[in-house]
Amino acid sequence: MSFSSQVKAELLRVRPEKSCCMLSELSALTQTCASLRLSGGGRVKVVYETENPALAKRIFLLLKRRMEITPQLEFNRHQRLGGRRLSILTVPENDSMPLLVALRMIQQSEGGVVYKGVPRTALSRRCCRAAFVRASFLGAGSVTSPDQEYHLEFTAPGARAEALQKMLEKSGIHASVTVRRGDEIVYIRRGDDVVSCLALMGAHSALMEMENIRIRRDGRNQANRARNCDEANLKKQLSAGDRQARAIVAYSLRHSLGALPGELQELGRLRMLHPEASLEELGQMLQKPVGKSGVNHRMRRLMAILTEDETHDGDVNDDQASIGFIGDHAAQQDAD
Numbered sequence: 001m002s003f004s005s006q007v008k009a010e011l012l013r014v015r016p017e018k019s020c021c022m023l024s025e026l027s028a029l030t031q032t033c034a035s036l037r038l039s040g041g042g043r044v045k046v047v048y049e050t051e052n053p054a055l056a057k058r059i060f061l062l063l064k065r066r067m068e069i070t071p072q073l074e075f076n077r078h079q080r081l082g083g084r085r086l087s088i089l090t091v092p093e094n095d096s097m098p099l100l101v102a103l104r105m106i107q108q109s110e111g112g113v114v115y116k117g118v119p120r121t122a123l124s125r126r127c128c129r130a131a132f133v134r135a136s137f138l139g140a141g142s143v144t145s146p147d148q149e150y151h152l153e154f155t156a157p158g159a160r161a162e163a164l165q166k167m168l169e170k171s172g173i174h175a176s177v178t179v180r181r182g183d184e185i186v187y188i189r190r191g192d193d194v195v196s197c198l199a200l201m202g203a204h205s206a207l208m209e210m211e212n213i214r215i216r217r218d219g220r221n222q223a224n225r226a227r228n229c230d231e232a233n234l235k236k237q238l239s240a241g242d243r244q245a246r247a248i249v250a251y252s253l254r255h256s257l258g259a260l261p262g263e264l265q266e267l268g269r270l271r272m273l274h275p276e277a278s279l280e281e282l283g284q285m286l287q288k289p290v291g292k293s294g295v296n297h298r299m300r301r302l303m304a305i306l307t308e309d310e311t312h313d314g315d316v317n318d319d320q321a322s323i324g325f326i327g328d329h330a331a332q333q334d335a336d
């Protein structure tokens with residue numbers, strides 16, 4: 001399985017729960033996987049096509065749960081796809097217009113003029129941005145195996161490219177736009193940004209795998225340097241949420257979040273995904289929401305475990321790390 005397929009399989013296990021996020025996902029999937037079929041008299045049908053049966057299922061469930069629409073499902077073997085099976089979901093005519101209006105992809109007043117928009121919430125709320133980026137990736141994204149290079153991209157024709165780029169920038173991820181075979185491509189090619197994008201979308205296993213590869217690829221010195229230089233500076237500048245998220249990522253690189261008790265695992269994953277969220281907000285995102293003091297207590301337990309683990313783990317490594325760093329520094333001076 002390619003790294004890309006692996007990321008997609010993981011993302012399909014991340015389910016949007018909130019109504020706003022379901023709409024954001026649906027919007028991105030409609031923009032990437034759907035086309036409009038005109039059927040005379042200005043009437044249209046929205047038709048989704050995908051080679052990925054699991055993605056078809058996701059679209060089906062979103063339409064059903066969020067919009068109360070039951071699309072018609074059929075399969076087609078396509079010569080163009082070398083005989084691979086295509087899943088086709090057709091939204092009934094009566095439901096198509098309301099769907100496009102709900103997704104803000106059409107202006108009714110202008111007699112059915114289609115414009116490719118994104119739901120307003122998608123740009124302002126972080127939860128919806130994450131959902132939108134995740135679904136854009138599922139519909140039209142790919143990521144190169146980090147063994148080869150750091151590169152993640154989305155095909156996003158026309159104005160969508162700029163919208164997606166803005167959305168990524170808002171989440172602190174630097175993205176560029178280029179044109180390939182007539183289509184705009186939004187791409188990310190710094191390792192840190194690819195990692196942030198995986199985190200934003202919720203692909204945590206892929207993120208851990210990529211971090212492990214990065215440590216191997218970029219060498220130990222750099223890891224040491226990051227540890228010695230960055231951490232000292234960052235510790236001063238970072239918010240509590242960022243520090244917690246970093247500690248959790250570091251822990252999951254050494255072990256796995258699976259080693260933690262279930263409730264701490266859940267909180268840890270949420271913190272990695274939402275470093276900026278307040279404890280109160282995190283509490284509301286839990287499957288069984290708890291209040292601020294409840295989360296605070298849980299976060300302290302989690303941090304206590306992480307800190308203790310780091311102290312044990314760091315006995316030998318810390319020494320090596322400092323030696324590595326000093327050695328490196330000296331080498332640079334020699335070169336001067």
Ligand SMILES: [Zn+2]
Binds near residue numbers: 021
């Ligand atoms: Zn949302």
